[in-house]
Structures are given as C-alpha cells and as structure tokens.
Amino acid sequence: MRALVQLTLANTREFVRDRAALFWTFAFPLLFVLIFGLVFSRDSATQYEIGLINDDQSPQASVLVDTLEAMDVFDLSRGGLADEIASLEDGDRRAVISIPSGWGASIDAGSPMSVDIHYDETRQSTQQVVVPVILQAFESVDRTLTRSQPVVRPAFQTLQSERLSTIDFIVPGIVAFSVMNAGVFGAVNIVSLRERRVLRRLQATPVSRLTLVSADLILRMILVLAQAAILIVVARLVFDIRLNSDAGSLAALAGVVVLGGLAFLAIGFFLGSFTKTEQGFFPVAQVVTFPMMFISGVFFPIEFMPDWLRPVINVLPLTHLAEATRQLMIGGAATIPMGVAVAAMAAYLVVFVALAVRLFRWE
Amino acid sequence: MSVIEVQDLRKAYDDVKAVDGVSFSVEVGEVFGMLGPNGAGKTTTVEILEGLRPRDSGSVGVLGLDPGRDAGDLKRKIGVQLQQVSLYPRLRVAEVIELFASFYGRAGVADHLLTLLGLEERRRAFVKDLSGGQQQRLSVALAMVNDPPVIFLDEPTTGMDPQARRSLWETIEQFKAEGRTVLLTTHYMEEAERLCDRVAVMDHGRIIAMDTPEDLVRAHFAQDAIEFSQRNGLTETEFASLPAVVSASIQGDRVSMFSDDVPASMAALLQLGQERGDPIENLRLRRATLEDVFLKLTGRTLRD
Ligand SMILES: Nc1ncnc2c1ncn2[C@@H]1O[C@H](COP(=O)(O)OP(=O)(O)OP(=O)(O)O)[C@@H](O)[C@H]1O
Ligand SMILES: [Mg+2]
Numbered sequence: 067m068r069a070l071v072q073l074t075l076a077n078t079r080e081f082v083r084d085r086a087a088l089f090w091t092f093a094f095p096l097l098f099v100l101i102f103g104l105v106f107s108r109d110s111a112t113q114y115e116i117g118l119i120n121d122d123q124s125p126q127a128s129v130l131v132d133t134l135e136a137m138d139v140f141d142l143s144r145g146g147l148a149d150e151i152a153s154l155e156d157g158d159r160r161a162v163i164s165i166p167s168g169w170g171a172s173i174d175a176g177s178p179m180s181v182d183i184h185y186d187e188t189r190q191s192t193q194q195v196v197v198p199v200i201l202q203a204f205e206s207v208d209r210t211l212t213r214s215q216p217v218v219r220p221a222f223q224t225l226q227s228e229r230l231s232t233i234d235f236i237v238p239g240i241v242a243f244s245v246m247n248a249g250v251f252g253a254v255n256i257v258s259l260r261e262r263r264v265l266r267r268l269q270a271t272p273v274s275r276l277t278l279v280s281a282d283l284i285l286r287m288i289l290v291l292a293q294a295a296i297l298i299v300v301a302r303l304v305f306d307i308r309l310n311s312d313a314g315s316l317a318a319l320a321g322v323v324v325l326g327g328l329a330f331l332a333i334g335f336f337l338g339s340f341t342k343t344e345q346g347f348f349p350v351a352q353v354v355t356f357p358m359m360f361i362s363g364v365f366f367p368i369e370f371m372p373d374w375l376r377p378v379i380n381v382l383p384l385t386h387l388a389e390a391t392r393q394l395m396i397g398g399a400a401t402i403p404m405g406v407a408v409a410a411m412a413a414y415l416v417v418f419v420a421l422a423v424r425l426f427r428w429e
Numbered sequence: 430m431s432v433i434e435v436q437d438l439r440k441a442y443d444d445v446k447a448v449d450g451v452s453f454s455v456e457v458g459e460v461f462g463m464l465g466p467n468g469a470g471k472t473t474t475v476e477i478l479e480g481l482r483p484r485d486s487g488s489v490g491v492l493g494l495d496p497g498r499d500a501g502d503l504k505r506k507i508g509v510q511l512q513q514v515s516l517y518p519r520l521r522v523a524e525v526i527e528l529f530a531s532f533y534g535r536a537g538v539a540d541h542l543l544t545l546l547g548l549e550e551r552r553r554a555f556v557k558d559l560s561g562g563q564q565q566r567l568s569v570a571l572a573m574v575n576d577p578p579v580i581f582l583d584e585p586t587t588g589m590d591p592q593a594r595r596s597l598w599e600t601i602e603q604f605k606a607e608g609r610t611v612l613l614t615t616h617y618m619e620e621a622e623r624l625c626d627r628v629a630v631m632d633h634g635r636i637i638a639m640d641t642p643e644d645l646v647r648a649h650f651a652q653d654a655i656e657f658s659q660r661n662g663l664t665e666t667e668f669a670s671l672p673a674v675v676s677a678s679i680q681g682d683r684v685s686m687f688s689d690d691v692p693a694s695m696a697a698l699l700q701l702g703q704e705r706g707d708p709i710e711n712l713r714l715r716r717a718t719l720e721d722v723f724l725k726l727t728g729r730t731l732r733d
Contacts, residue, residue: 072531076517076524083519083555262515267571270481270509271532272501 069273073281077255081285091289095244095297099237102365103305106232113141114196117150117162117184124170130181130207130218134163139199154184157231160196161185173217180221187224188308197222234308237301238392239364241294245323245391246358246384248293249330250337250351252286257338257347260429269428279426283331290327291320298395308396319394322408326387329411332418333383339425358384363392368401386410430457431490432579432610433478438487440473447473449634451487455612460605462621463614464719465631466727471614472512474631475583478612479509492579505533508577510568512584512614518557522548522567525556526574533575542570547596561588569597580604582613586620598624618719628719632727642719649725650717655686655695657712661705671697678724685721 081087118134120127135142143150143159150162162184172179183200185192204218211217256279259265268278301307310316337354341347358364361371362384371379379385386407393400393407433455440448448470455461463471476482478491480500489496494503516525526539543549546566551559559567565588572580582601586594601624604611615621621628622642629639638645652675659682668677673690688694691714702709 068531068534068536072528076520076528079524080517080519262518263511263513264515264517266481267511267514267516268532270479270504270511271529272504273532 070277070281070284073273073277074284077281077285080255081289091248091293092296095240095247095293096300098240098244099297099301100304102236102240103233103301106236114139114160114199115153115158116140116142116196116200117153117159118142118144119147119150119162119164120144121167122165122169124173126170126173126211126217127165129210130165130204133203133207133210137199137203151184154186157186157189160189160192161200163200173211178217178219180219182221182223184223189306231308233301233305234396235367235392236365237298237305237307238395239388241297241323241395242326242362242384242388242391243359243364244293244297245290245326245387246330246355248286248290249327249332250334250355251348252282252289252331253334253338254344254347254351255282256335257341258344260427261343263429266429275423275426279335283328286331287324287327290323294319294323310395310397315394319391322387322390322394322411325408325411325415326383326390329383329387329415329418332415332422335422336418336425339422339427355384358382363388363401381410383411383414431455432457432459432492433461433612434488434490435474435478436488438474438477438489439485440470440477440482441485446634448477448484451631451634451636453629453636453639455610457610458605458608459626460601460611460613460624462625462628463612463631464616464618464621464628464723465614466616466723469631470634471631472583473634475581475612475614476511479507479581480504505575506577506579508572508575508580510572510580510582510585512587514568516556516564516567516571518555520556521553522556522559523552525567526570529571530574535575538574542573545573545600546570547593562590562593565589566593566597569600577609579610580612582611584614584616586615586617594620618723621719630719630723630726637726638722645719645722646717649722650687652687652689652691652717653714654717654721655688655691655698655712656715657684657698658682658710659684659702659707661702661707663701668698671701676725678721680724685724687717687721 116134118131120131134140143153147162147164150159153159154162164182164184166179166181169179169181181204183197185197187193201220204220205216207218208216256265298309302309333354334351337350338347341350361375361379362368362382363379364384368376368379368385380402386402389400389402390404390407390411393404431454433453435454436452438448438451439446451470451474453461463474465471473482477484478489478496480496480503483497491503492506494506496503517528520528523539523543526542527536530536530538539552543552546569548563548566548570551563556564556567565585569582569585572582585601586597589597598620601611601613613624625642627639627641628645629636630645631637640648665677665679668674668684668686671686671694673688673693675687675689677684677686686694686698699709
C-alpha cells in the first residue's frame with residue numbers, strides 16, 4: 067500500500083514537474099474548444115436576438131414595443147409566432163415575446179392578460195441574463211402606464227430545443243477526443259520508463275507489476291477527469307453550451323469518462339508493448355488515434371459518414387465514448403444506445419488489459 | 430556458510446556464450462570480486478544471481494533461494510545496484526530513496542543513506558541534475574534501502590572521481606565489518622586488490638583464475654616487474670630473450686618484463702638501449718599486479 071502511494075506520488079511529481087506535459091494535457095484541448103467555440107458560436111455577441119410578435123394595436127402595446135426597441139442589448143425581429151418559435155428552437159433567437167390581441171383593452175378593464183415569454187431553458191445564459199433584462203423592461207413599462215400595480219404580467223413558456231447548435235454538438239466530441247488522447251498517449255509513461263531502464267531497476271525490487279500499473283492508472287484517471295472537467299466548465303462559461311447538470315448525469319458522465327479513459331489507456335499499454343522507445347511510440351499512437359478523430363463522430367455526426375464505413379465506425383472505441391459522452395451531456399436521440407456504448411468500452415478495456423498484461427515487458 | 434553458490438552456470442544469447450560454465454561460492458561476510466574485460470560475462474552472471482535474467486543451465490543459490498524460482502522472496506532480501514540504470518529524472522534525491530524504501534515496506538531511511546554516501550548536500554536536487562558520479566552514489570544508496578545482508582554491486586565506482594571512489598571503498602569496507610556479504614564487479618585492479626577477499630578473473634564467459642588477490646599474483650609472478658618506455662619498436666619476443674627474463678609484454682610504448690634475476694636483466698636491458706642509441710626511459714621496478722595476471726592469462730588488458 068505504501069508502495070502504491072509512493073509510486074503514485076512519484077508519477078504525479080514527474081508529471082507536474084514536466085511543464086511540457088502539463089501544457090499539452092490541459093492547454094491543448096482547451097485551445098481546441100476555444101477555436102471551435104469562436105468559429106461556431108453565435109452566442110458571443112452582446113446583443114440578444116429576440117423575436118417579438120405584437121397582435122394588439124392598443125397604445126399600451128406600442129409603449130411595450132417601443133421600450134423593447136429602445137434597448138440596445140436586444141436585436142428585435144418581428145415575425146409570425148410559428149416562424150419565431152422555429153428560430154428559437156434552432157438557437158437563432160434567445161427568446162420570443164408575444165403580446166396577445168386585446169391586451170391593451172384587458173389592462174383598461176382592470177384585469178391584464180399575460181404576455182408570453184418563450185425561451186429555451188437548456189440555455190443557461192438566457193435564464194440568467196436575457197430573462198431578467200426582459201423583466202426589467204416590463205417593469206419600466208409598468209411605471210410608464212400606471213403608477214400603482216403591475217400590468218405587464220409575464221408568462222414563461224419554456225421549451226427544450228430539439229436542435230443543437232454546432233458547439234453543443236462539438237464540445238462532448240472534444241471531451242471524448244481528449245479522453246482518448248490522454249488515455250492512449252498516457253501509456254507513453256511506461257514506455258519511457260522502460261526505455262530509460264527505470265523499469266529494469268524496479269524489476270530488481272519486490273514491487274509488483276500490478277502496483278506499478280495501478281499507480282500509473284490512478285494518476286492517469288485523475289488527469290482524464292480533471293481535463294474533462296476543465297473543458298466542460300470552460301465551454302459552459304464561455305460558450306454557454308448545453309449541459310445536463312443534474313448530479314445523476316454528471317456522475318454518470320464522470321463514470322463514462324473514467325471507463326473510456328481506462329479503455330484507451332489499456333489500448334495505449336498494448337501499443338506500448340510493441341515499441342521500444344518513446345520516439346517510436348508516438349507515430350504508432352497517432353496512426354491509431356488520428357483516423358478515429360475524423361470518423362468517430364467527434365466533430366460531425368456519424369450519419370454524415372458513407373454507408374460502407376459505418377460497420378467500421380460502429381466498432382471503434384471512440385465512437386462509443388463520443389456517443390455516451392454526448393448523450394450524457396446534452397441528451398437527445400441516441401445513435402447508439404447507452405448500454406451498448408458502455409458495454410463496448412468495457413469490452414475494449416477487458417480485452418486490452420489482458421493483452422497488455424500478457425505482453426508486458428520490463429526491458 | 431555459503432551465501433552464494435554457483436555450479437556450472439550457463440547462459441547464451443544466440444551464438445554468444447555470455448556465461449559458459451561458471452562455478453564459485455561466496456561465504457558470509459566475504460567481499461567477492463569479479464574482474465574481467467568488457468563482454469566477459471560479469472553482468473550476465475550477477476543479474477542471473479539477482480533473479481533478473483533466466484539461466485540456461487546450472488544451479489544457483491543465493492541465501493538458500495533459487496533466483497530462477499524464488500525471485501520474489503530473494504528480491505526482498507538482497508541489495509542491487511545495476512550497471513546501467515536511470516531513475517525518475519524529476520524526482521529529488523531523497524524522494525527516490527523513500528520511493529525505493531517503500532517497495533520494501535520501509536520509510537525514513539533517506540537521511541542515514543545520504544550521509545553514508547556523501548549526498549547530504551544534494552538531497553533536494555533533481556536526479557537529472559546530479560553528476561555521473563553522484564548518480565552512481567545514489568544508485569549504491571538504493572541498494573542499501575532494505576538493509577540487506579547481501580549486496581550486489583555491478584561496477585559501482587565507474588564514473589566516480591578518485592575521492593568518491595575512496596569513500597565508496599570505505600563504505601564497502603564498513604559493510605564487510607557489519608558482516609554483510611558483497612559481490613562486486615570491477616575493471617579496476619586496485620579496487621579488487623584493496624577490497625576483495627577473493628577475486629574471480631573472467632574472460633569469454635569463463636572463470637580463468639580465482640583466489641585471493643595476493644595469491645593470484647604470487648602464483649603467476651615470482652618476481653617484481655621491470656617497467657620502462659621504449660621508442661625502438663622492439664618486440665615482446667626480443668625482450669623476452671634477454672637474460673633471466675621470463676616474460677615481457679608491451680602496452681603502447683610501455684614495456685613490462687618479469688625476471689628471475691632482476692639485476693642481470695636490468696644490466697642487459699640498459700646495454701641494449703645503449704647499443705640502439707636510444708636510452709631506456711622512465712625505468713622503474715614495481716610489484717606485479719592483478720593487471721599483469723590478467724594480461725598474462727588473456728593477452729588483453731582489463732580496460733581497452
Ligand atoms: N540481453 C542480451 N542480449 C544479447 N547479448 C547479450 C545480452 N546481454 C549480454 N549479452 C552478451 O553477453 C556477453 C557478456 O555480456 P556482459 O554484459 O555480461 O559482460 P560484462 O562482463 O558485464 O561486460 P562489461 O564489463 O562491459 O560490463 C557480451 O558479449 C554481450 O554482448
Ligand atoms: Mg557489465
């Protein structure tokens with residue numbers, strides 16, 4: 067037990083004292099997210115696109131419309147309700163406000179009708195920023211129209227858009243992709259220990275292979291989780307990606323990330339047992355990971371792939387990891403059922419751990 | 430009581446017979462040396478004893494255990510310093526020692542070992558920043574983390590400066606005084622002469638001589654050596670034909686002659702130099718050493 071702790075500590079020290087390794091582990095995937103985010107995100111503007119439908123010709127309605135139009139943060143678009151709601155679902159509107167016909171008359175009659183505010187509740191920034199700004203506008207209209215009680219009564223109509231923005235789709239892909247890289251390339255540690263004959267020296271001590279490998283696994287799993295967490299938090303804060311943030315989904319996500327990380331680390335160990343040197347390991351790992359990055363549904367849906375390639379894609383480990391990660395992060399229809407994805411990753415883990423143990427060499 | 434028993438040990442790599450029928454035993458408290466040129470089979474022999482390499486045939490026992498079968502048990506009990514090794518480059522010296530101690534279920538041994546090996550000042554240094562000799566000392570310290578009764582040292586002083594070498598010699602003498610058994614390999618005959626109770630001279634996978642250093646030298650050279658420089662290009666046979674000369678060997682421009690009658694040989698030699706018009710230079714008399722024994726037995730020097 068003390069050996070495991072000390073070895074894990076040794077691996078951790080080796081890692082954190084290696085600036086280059088730190089950089090590639092954490093900065094590189096972040097760079098990915100930021101670049102994709104800037105390219106695909108429409109949410110970065112400080113103006114919010116708001117759909118406005120006015121079915122009432124009353125002077126009160128004009129005051130409300132004028133007030134909203136006077137606000138610089140809103141980029142108003144006037145259309146039919148159906149069109150605006152469709153745009154909201156597509157992510158092209160942050161909210162849609164609809165003033166019902168007869169609204170002005172209902173105020174005069176002393177029992178104001180409510181004004182609908184439609185928004186996508188899966189978008190955090192809408193809930194936190196856009197809705198409060200709209201409510202503020204409503205209050206100022208209240209003050210203009212009457213001096214006493216509120217007359218603009220909001221009614222929230224929430225929806226969960228079926229369609230995702232590109233960044234929503236890509237971030238889970240990047241999470242899966244960086245878990246794959248952290249796993250496969252994480253195995254280089256053992257290769258380099260072997261190349262530098264450190265393993266040889268360890269072989270002369272009573273420390274067991276299991277302890278040795280476990281210590282490596284512990285550090286790699288911590289890194290994989292930390293990497294995924296940082297990616298998701300940054301993507302959430304900067305690009306307001308969609309995320310199922312209930313505890314259950316997050317725990318399941320952590321589980322999938324660890325399972326995927328272990329499976330890819332096992333694959334890395336397997337590849338590492340064929341290469342003598344660190345220099346020799348990288349190209350082999352690249353050859354294995356690079357194609358998967360393009361065809362496993364990381365950056366675009368696997369439905370876009372040619373049919374003849376589908377059987378291959380369906381067995382690739384990254385396909386399963388990306389699918390599982392995406393389903394847990396943003397929900398939506400599954401191309402591959404969760405159970406199948408998890409089982410596939412577990413199968414990869416078992417098979418490659420067995421192979422890696424069998425092929426393990428001290429020198 | 431024997432701590433190490435080796436009978437007819439053999440190990441081949443493809444067509445190289447790295448160890449070709451080696452037998453010896455090492456007693457408790459003995460410092461046993463293996464001397465031999467590059468590729469003689471020293472490391473192969475030692476690593477078989479440490480349980481790091483399988484053997485082809487022969488019987489081997491260390492502390493009553495068979496390294497081929499009970500390697501796990503054996504590794505707990507022995508101390509090992511490997512000839513070629515590197516350690517975690519970004520760990521500090523004291524951290525590496527504690528790491529290795531943990532493999533034996535020990536802790537808190539760093540201070541003692543750092544003092545013993547003269548590394549106190551480098552305790553917070555990263556391994557990658559150590560000099561070659563310091564790394565070598567760390568490597569010896571690691572062989573001591575489990576306080577072993579038997580220690581294997583494969584060329585422990587290679588790369589050390591003379592002072593560090595002397596101080597390691599003192600450490601090894603201290604091990605011996607504590608009753609530990611040491612098996613060491615070396616290329617340095619003075620090291621073997623000073624430290625070893627017995628030495629085995631190895632060449633081409635075989636032990637070609639084995640005895641105490643004094644007896645080895647005495648058995649092969651009754652006399653002291655006449656050593657000098659020459660520029661005449663005379664051959665070993667020409668020197669050997671001088672009066673009373675038993676054998677002669679040339680290393681570069683240095684000639685060593687062994688004689689039954691030193692004054693007679695010396696006189697003939699000086700005369701020869703005179704006749705050739707090129708006086709004998711740097712003439713001195715010295716005792717025969719293991720190096721001479723080695724040269725005589727193999728026709729080669731220990732270090733090329
Ligand atoms: N793993 C190996 N594979 C192939 N040949 C080997 C291996 N290990 C040793 N040999 C060969 O066995 C012979 C003995 O090597 P060994 O390392 O035991 O010599 P040594 O006496 O320790 O030499 P040195 O003084 O250079 O350390 C050499 O010819 C070497 O090339
Ligand atoms: Mg050697």
